Amino acid sequence: MIESEAFVQALEDIGFDFFTGVPDVLLAGVIETLLTRRLYTQAVREDEAVAMAAGVYLGGRVPAVLMSNAGLGTSLTTLLSLNLLYRQPCLLIVAWRGFEGRDAPEHRSMGQVMTPLLDTVRIPHRTLSDATALDDFNWVAQTFMKEHIPVALLLKPGVVRGIQP
Amino acid sequence: MRPEEGTIQSRARAIQALLELIPGDVPVIICNGFPSREAFKLADRPTHFYMMGSMGMAAAIGLGLALAKPTKKVVVLDGDGNVLMGLGTLGTVGALKPKNFIHVVLDNEVYGSSGNQPSYARVVRLDQVAKAAGYAHVERVREREDLVYEFKDLLGKDGPGFLLVKVSEQAEDVGWVPLEPSQITQRFRKAIE
Numbered sequence: 001m002i003e004s005e006a007f008v009q010a011l012e013d014i015g016f017d018f019f020t021g022v023p024d025v026l027l028a029g030v031i032e033t034l035l036t037r038r039l040y041t042q043a044v045r046e047d048e049a050v051a052m053a054a055g056v057y058l059g060g061r062v063p064a065v066l067m068s069n070a071g072l073g074t075s076l077t078t079l080l081s082l083n084l085l086y087r088q089p090c091l092l093i094v095a096w097r098g099f100e101g102r103d104a105p106e107h108r109s110m111g112q113v114m115t116p117l118l119d120t121v122r123i124p125h126r127t128l129s130d131a132t133a134l135d136d137f138n139w140v141a142q143t144f145m146k147e148h149i150p151v152a153l154l155l156k157p158g159v160v161r162g163i164q165p
Numbered sequence: 166m167r168p169e170e171g172t173i174q175s176r177a178r179a180i181q182a183l184l185e186l187i188p189g190d191v192p193v194i195i196c197n198g199f200p201s202r203e204a205f206k207l208a209d210r211p212t213h214f215y216m217m218g219s220m221g222m223a224a225a226i227g228l229g230l231a232l233a234k235p236t237k238k239v240v241v242l243d244g245d246g247n248v249l250m251g252l253g254t255l256g257t258v259g260a261l262k263p264k265n266f267i268h269v270v271l272d273n274e275v276y277g278s279s280g281n282q283p284s285y286a287r288v289v290r291l292d293q294v295a296k297a298a299g300y301a302h303v304e305r306v307r308e309r310e311d312l313v314y315e316f317k318d319l320l321g322k323d324g325p326g327f328l329l330v331k332v333s334e335q336a337e338d339v340g341w342v343p344l345e346p347s348q349i350t351q352r353f354r355k356a357i358e
Contacts, residue, residue, distance in 0.1 A: 018233065041232060041261065043225075044253035051222035055194070055229025058214065058353055063229070081218025082226070087347040148347075 002133055004029035004162045008037065010133075011064060014141045016091060018056045020049045021066030026095035026155055029162015031066065046071030047078040050150070053090035054082050064091040069098070069114045070107070072152075080121060083150045091140060092123070092152040099156050118152055125152035128159055174309055175335040176271045177203045180242065182309055183269060184208045186316055192230060192357050193240045196223035196247045198278030200271060202339040204242065211356035215342045215349055221250030224258065224268055231263040237357065238265050238320065245272040245286035252294070259299025264323040268295070269316070273332045281334055295327035305329040 007030055019034050020041045021027075034040035043049035046067045053063035067075065072094055083090060097103050098111015118125045124143050128136050136153065143151045180203055187193060194214045195201045201215040216223050227241035248255070248270050258266060274287040292305040301324055304315040312330055319326035342349075 018229075020229075042257075044257050047219075047222065048225040048251065048254050048257065051219060051225035052229035052232070054222075055226040055231070056233040057229075058192075058226070058350065058357070059230045059233025060354065060358065061233045078219045078222055082216070082222060085218065085346045086350045088350055 001158065002128070002130055002160045004033040004160055007160050008033045008039070010137045011091070011140075012039075014137065014144075015062045016064045018053070018061045018063045019066065020052050020056075020063065021093070022046050022049060022068070022071050023066070024068035024071075024095040024097065026068070026097065026157060027066050027093070030093070030160060032162060046075040050075045050078050050083055050090060050092075054086065054088045057088045057090065064093055066093045066095075068095045069110045072114065072117070073110060076121065079123065079150055084122070087148040089144050089148050090150050091144060092150055094152050094154050096127070096154050096156045114154070123150050123152050125154055127154040127156060129156075130159060173307055173331060173333045174312075175337075176200065176273060176277075176332040177207065177335075177337045178309065179271055179312060179330050179332050180204050181207050182312055183240075183242065183316060186313065186320065187240055190357070191238045191240060192234075192353070193242060194223050194227040194230065195242045196220075196244050198244065199336050199339070200242055200244055201342055203337050205342045205344075206337065206339045211352040214353050215344065217342065217346060221247050221254075223247055224251060224254045227268070228254065228258055228261070228263065228266060231266040232261070234357065235263070235265060238267065239263075240267045240269065243268060243270045244277075245270060245274060245291060246276045246284050248291055249285055249289070255295055255298040255300075258325050259295070262299065262301065263325055264301075266325040267319050267328070268300070268325065269328045269330060271330050271332050273334050275334050277334060277336055292327065292329040295329075300325045300327040303327040303329075305331070307331045
């Protein structure tokens with residue numbers, strides 16, 4: 001399991017210096033670490049968060065947005081008509097609720113369609129795992145810098161510490 | 166409450182007055198639809214960010230910019246339909262209280278870019294919502310001289326500031342903003358470095 005501290009440090013090392021988003025229980029440990037490091041600005045909706053990220057990028061900083069996959073649905077039109085259209089990159093750190101159907105009922109649908117949905121809207125994505133973490137972070141760094149569009153790092157239950165199953 | 170006839174100005178006249186007062190190095194985020202298209206026609210600057218889609222998100226973009234560049238004033242030119250759609254952002258601004266954030270809402274009480282369907286701004290007092298949300302200064306104006314006075318005042322104060330400008334439904338004959346969105350991003354970032 002990846003410690004929240006190590007997860008946040010890896011992202012800071014890549015250059016991410018502004019974190020916003022809407023909490024999910026799977027992200028609780030990461031957000032606690034971000035709050036301790038005074039790096040996290042709470043948003044009230046995920047579309048607001050990705051729009052804030054666009055503004056942060058316009059201001060010359062490097063944004064990451066934390067959200068559940070339900071929030072991916074909320075933010076879809078903003079991602080399409082703002083972040084993707086204007087080529088404003090941000091890292092989407094997305095909690096994979098409804099993973100393999102083992103979650104509360106409200107997460108089942110999005111848990112099933114999330115990765116095809118990301119493929120459809122052409123947001124590159126990768127699922128973080130303990131064994132491949134170094135590669136995963138390298139992929140984030142390279143894809144982010146090269147494509148100038150949002151990229152998604154998907155977090156399954158139990159991969160980062162502080163995340164409850 | 167409907168804007169009184171005769172005392173109200175068109176949105177384009179209000180935008181023109183604002184653009185004359187905004188220094189050339191101050192970034193301006195302009196909401197989608199006619200406000201962006203009219204502003205582009207009146208005066209295009211590399212410090213203008215013309216939001217074409219993502220309705221409701223102009224204030225959130227401006228907020229992100231204001232937080233990333235705390236020493237630079239940021240002006241958002243918004244509309245009543247946009248603010249109603251992204252109403253939660255008034256709370257985020259009110260809570261975070263960025264001192265460099267000025268939120269101007271051009272309120273014609275209709276969805277003017279899609280056929281003048283009535284918006285709830287005719288009953289919901291957006292200035293009072295902003296006040297309750299925690300903006301530091303909130304003003305509501307109709308006439309040009311009041312607009313000029315209050316906007317100058319907001320430019321000189323610590324924010325966040327909120328200026329509700331009641332405007333008429335009149336729209337200019339303007340086309341789409343003829344810039345590539347990625348080009349808008351690139352030149353904007355360069356202009357405010």
